[in-house]
Amino acid sequence: MLHDSVAVFSWFKIYFIENEGMAWGTRISDILPFISDRTAKTFLTLFRIVAIFGIGYWLYSVTKKQSSRILTVAIALIFAGALGNIIDSVFYGVLFEDSYNQVAGFLPKEGGYDSLLHGKVVDMLYFPMYKGYLPEWIPKYGGKFFTFFEPVFNIADMAISTGFMMLIVFNKRAFAKDIN
Secondary structure (H helix, E strand, O other), X not given: OOOOEEEXXXXXXXXXXXXXXXXXHOOHHHHOOOOOHXXXXXXXXXXXXXXXXXXXXXXXXXXXXXXXXXHHHHHHHHHHHHHXXXXXXXHHHHHEOOOOOOOOOEOOOOOOOOOOOOOOEEEEEEOOOEEEEOOOOOXXXXXXXXXXXXXEEOHHHHHHHHHHHHHHHOHHHHOHHHHO
């Protein structure tokens, strides 16, 4: 059920949520309030589909050019993660019933909880490594309750983040053959 959790360790939980937006649940309609949630979700999903084709082409071209292995692996991770999230975003609403107060059923007779392109992305990895009050001397946030690493994410998000971090950390090695 939605918001169920299983503690693996004190600092790691499997926590089931459905993300309707982008990173950390941000929706386009949060940024542009004049756009309805439904229109924003459609736009986001269509953008993700276009992006996956662009990333796929980039992966194809670096593979064909035999670019550095770091670049190829980084793009492959980004592509795989993006593909996983887009599959959820496009199909999850059609294939599953809602999971409020129940375990979501697969392929319900009456149809899923939403239409094609309006599915939610399932996130489940939660690492609340520190929970407590911040010291008073910290400006603005001092004395407030704080959880370090609050975002809940999925394996696809990890793949995307790892790929981007590889491109940042190993930038010169990743793009070495393309520069010469």
